[in-house]
Amino acid sequence: MKRFIVYGLAIAGLIPFMIGALYHLSPIILPQWSWLGSVTTYYGAIILSFLGGIQWGMSLSQANIKTKQWLIFSNIISLMAFASLLVPIYALTLVILCFGYLLALVVDLNILATIGPMSGYRSLRVWLTIAVCLLIGLSGL
Structure with missing residues (x-):
């Protein structure tokens, strides 16, 4: 059940990226909603900052993680x-x-190597990062 919820929420999190990419690929579909052009950047920045916050929390909660290094990277990611x-x-x-x-993916994979996440989580993070970067790229066309 937990795995289903994690994967379902992860896929649902891609919806705003899909909407932004769709708008940029064919703005004529939703012409009266020009604000959709900003969905990718605003949502993308919010989620990226959220990922930095997760890394901050994981770094502080795990005694076996090199805290200083990952705290710095988590702040860099949020500031980016x-x-x-x-x-x-x-x-x-x-x-x-x-x-x-x-960068968030690289940091996550390094942190996850020390804490042993749920089975399949690493591949989910890689897949989500690829999907997000592709959708961001489509938003730039």
């Missing part, structure tokens, strides 16, 4: 999310977000 929203060039914003997601 914030900085991405300040960049006036949309394509650069998307690049920063995608790089942030890739």
Whole structure:
């Protein structure tokens, strides 16, 4: 049951990225809702910052994790999310977000190597990161 909920919520978390990509690929579908063009960047920054917060929490809660190193990376990831929203060039914003997601994945995989997550969680994180980066890329077309 837990695995079903985790996977279901993970897939549901992709919906805003899909909406943003769909809007950018074909804005004529939802012309009166031009604000959808910002969904990818705002939602992407929120979730990226959330991932940094999770890493912060995991670093503090596990005695066997190299706390200093991962605390610094978790802050860098959250600050990248914030900085991405300040960049006036949309394509650069998307690049920063995608790089942030890739960095978050690397940090997560290193932290998870020391705490032993739920079976299949590592592959889920990799799959989600690939999906998010692809959808972010589609939002830039």
